[in-house]
Amino acid sequence: xxxxxxxxxxxxxxxxxxxxxxxxxxxxxxxxxxxxxxxxxxxxxxxxxxxxxxxxxxxxxxxxxxxxxxxxxxxxxxxxxxxxxxxxxxxxxxxxxxxxxxxxxxxxxxxxxxxxxxxxxxxxxxxxxxxxxxxxxxxxxxxxxxxxxxxxxxxxxxxxxxxxxxxxxxxxxxxxxxxxxxxxxxxxxxxxxxxxxxxxxxxxxxxxxxxxxxxxxxxxxxxxxxxxxxxxxxxxxxxxxxxxxxxxxxxxxxxxxxxxxxxxxxxxxxxxxxxxxxxxxxxxxxxxxxxxxxxxxxxxxxxxxxxxxxxxxxxxxxxxxxxxxxxxxxxxxxxxxxxxxxxxxxxxxxxxxxxxxxxxxxxxxxxxxxxxxxxxxxxxxxxxxxxxxxxxxxxxxxxxxxxxxxxxxxxxxxxxxxxx
Amino acid sequence: xxxxxxxxxxxxxxxxxxxxxxxxxxxxxxxxxxxxxxxxxxxxxxxxxxxxxxxxxxxxxxxxxxxxxxxxxxxxxxxxxxxxxxx
Ligand SMILES: Cc1cc2nc3c(=O)[nH]c(=O)nc-3n(C[C@H](O)[C@H](O)[C@H](O)COP(=O)(O)OP(=O)(O)OC[C@H]3O[C@@H](n4cnc5c(N)ncnc54)[C@H](O)[C@@H]3O)c2cc1C
Numbered sequence: 001x002x003x004x005x006x007x008x009x010x011x012x013x014x015x016x017x018x019x020x021x022x023x024x025x026x027x028x029x030x031x032x033x034x035x036x037x038x039x040x041x042x043x044x045x046x047x048x049x050x051x052x053x054x055x056x057x058x059x060x061x062x063x064x065x066x067x068x069x070x071x072x073x074x075x076x077x078x079x080x081x082x083x084x085x086x087x088x089x090x091x092x093x094x095x096x097x098x099x100x101x102x103x104x105x106x107x108x109x110x111x112x113x114x115x116x117x118x119x120x121x122x123x124x125x126x127x128x129x130x131x132x133x134x135x136x137x138x139x140x141x142x143x144x145x146x147x148x149x150x151x152x153x154x155x156x157x158x159x160x161x162x163x164x165x166x167x168x169x170x171x172x173x174x175x176x177x178x179x180x181x182x183x184x185x186x187x188x189x190x191x192x193x194x195x196x197x198x199x200x201x202x203x204x205x206x207x208x209x210x211x212x213x214x215x216x217x218x219x220x221x222x223x224x225x226x227x228x229x230x231x232x233x234x235x236x237x238x239x240x241x242x243x244x245x246x247x248x249x250x251x252x253x254x255x256x257x258x259x260x261x262x263x264x265x266x267x268x269x270x271x272x273x274x275x276x277x278x279x280x281x282x283x284x285x286x287x288x289x290x291x292x293x294x295x296x297x298x299x300x301x302x303x304x305x306x307x308x309x310x311x312x313x314x315x316x317x318x319x320x321x322x323x324x325x326x327x328x329x330x331x332x333x334x335x336x337x338x339x340x341x342x343x344x345x346x347x348x349x350x351x352x353x354x355x356x357x358x359x360x361x362x363x364x365x366x367x368x369x370x371x372x373x374x375x376x377x378x379x380x381x382x383x384x385x386x387x388x389x390x391x392x393x394x395x396x397x398x399x400x401x402x403x404x405x406x407x408x409x410x411x412x413x414x415x416x417x418x419x420x
Numbered sequence: 421x422x423x424x425x426x427x428x429x430x431x432x433x434x435x436x437x438x439x440x441x442x443x444x445x446x447x448x449x450x451x452x453x454x455x456x457x458x459x460x461x462x463x464x465x466x467x468x469x470x471x472x473x474x475x476x477x478x479x480x481x482x483x484x485x486x487x488x489x490x491x492x493x494x495x496x497x498x499x500x501x502x503x504x505x506x507x
Contacts, residue, residue, distance in 0.1 A: 033473065033492070034492065035492070035494055040472065107470065107472065107474045108470060108472075108474075110469075110470070110475075117460070117464060117466060119455035119456060119465055119466060119467030120455055120467065121469070122468065122469050122470070122471060123469060123470050123471060125470075125471070125472070126468075126469055126470045126471035126472070127471065128471070129470075129471030129472050129491070130444075130446055130447075130468060130471040130491065133443060133444035133446060133447060133471070133491060134439070134440060134442065134443025134444055134447035135443075135444070135446050135447045135450050135468075136447060136450055136451055220465050221455045221465070221467075350460070350466070350469070350475065350477060351461075351476065352461060353460050353461050353462045353464070377461075377476070378476040378479070379474065379475050379476045382474045382475065383469075383470065383474065383475045404473075405476065405487070
């Protein structure tokens with residue numbers, strides 16, 4: 001009987017793990033909540049992929065007799081220690097596992113500023129994802145602001161979709177960005193070339209550095225944005241403002257399963273093993289580092305889950321990706337001065353419309369939750385939890401099942417089957 | 421203009437729009453010039469924000485079914501979409 005490995009997430013990490021496990025003669029079950037595989041960077045499905053790693057993996061997986069793919073299937077938690085609760089097609093399906101690889105990726109760090117709730121304001125990766133989903137931006141004016149390499153990737157996607165990119169506003173000062181450039185050049189030559197060609201593509205677009213958002217303006221929808229650099233304020237008229245301040249690992253499912261979390265990421269060892277003997281983790285859920293880290297870790301996780309050693313190439317690839325991750329973290333860590341973006345009347349929790357002023361008197365996340373309902377709405381703190389950690393230093397380590405909103409019907413299905 | 425067999429016709433708050441096959445409900449809303457998904461608990465107009473099904477800002481009613489995420493729902497021919505829900 002072949003070993004069965006369950007994998008949550010079909011981004012670069014999950015596809016890499018799936019491919020590796022199939023190659024090694026295992027059976028796999030790949031579960032993902034999107035309608036097409038690919039995760040964030042490869043969003044949009046096979047027809048759009050240009051990266052050979054994505055195509056190769058999918059060509060092997062598609063129609064493979066040992067491969068089950070559950071797409072449009074959201075893992076909303078676990079029942080007992082070895083059963084995933086999966087909602088798909090409006091039904092609840094318990095999925096028992098013996099070996100599980102978590103490849104749940106990351107979400108964006110969104111920091112509050114006046115007007116960030118206006119229609120037309122999105123995350124930076126958010127705008128990327130929306131455009132990849134077909135949102136028309138042709139002829140619309142777009143400003144991209146925040147910090148990190150995703151700003152450039154988003155600008156490129158918007159430009160190719162026909163948008164007029166009015167400005168890219170990067171919080172880090174030029175000195176730090178040039179140090180990043182040298183870091184890439186000296187250790188990550190291929191990434192340096194990628195960055196250089198991205199810059200070439202974006203030439204002509206104002207690139208404002210050492211700047212921060214002051215406010216997004218508009219009555220019912222976004223009309224423009226004010227940006228501060230030094231002691232100068234610049235106004236841009238725009239239809240979309242994409243604001244992103246980096247990424248945070250998705251750890252909700254890992255927490256629910258009882259895996260140890262360190263510094264906001266799933267803790268793993270050399271074999272990508274979590275603190276649970278039957279669960280491995282790979283990709284951005286173990287720390288932010290991009291597609292190469294996800295692919296390298298996915299491979300090692302699948303091998304280790306099958307009791308196989310990594311090959312001679314795997315470890316150097318992972319080491320290089322971790323060095324890149326450290327360079328990213330050093331360069332683009334959001335500075336404390338960004339807390340000043342959030343005024344007293346700025347909404348912090350978008351689900352419950354809780355302002356900063358209402359949060360300020362409280363000592364911690366738990367107390368604030370009870371008193372103000374921050375983090376208690378449909379997103380369960382997925383947006384404001386990280387914002388409050390940044391603004392107030394509150395930790396928000398709790399994970400409740402369901403980790404995502406679920407239908408009553410799915411929950412009653414689990415209950416009937418004795419799993420919930 | 422794309423030929424009719426490559427597009428889906430959906431109805432956004434009573435207004436019909438044609439959108440390319442395979443796009444999300446958010447794409448249809450923008451095509452219909454309707455930058456609204458739901459009303460917040462204090463009555464503010466909101467729209468898609470995170471784009472990946474995490475923030476829940478883009479909930480709309482699709483074919484009578486409330487609480488559908490516009491960023492993760494693909495347009496189907498004949499689909500009706502209602503916005504402005506305050507749940
Ligand atoms: C919004 C956004 C946009 C991004 N855009 C880019 C970009 O354009 N270029 C770039 O270089 N990098 C981008 N990134 C960074 C990107 O995340 C990494 O480069 C890479 O995709 C990480 O791969 P991964 O496999 O670890 O995770 P991901 O690619 O994020 O894949 C994780 C997958 O797991 C699924 N998943 C998570 N939890 C569950 C669950 N409970 N049940 C079912 N499925 C689940 C997710 O929906 C997703 O499909 C983006 C990140 C974000 C958050």
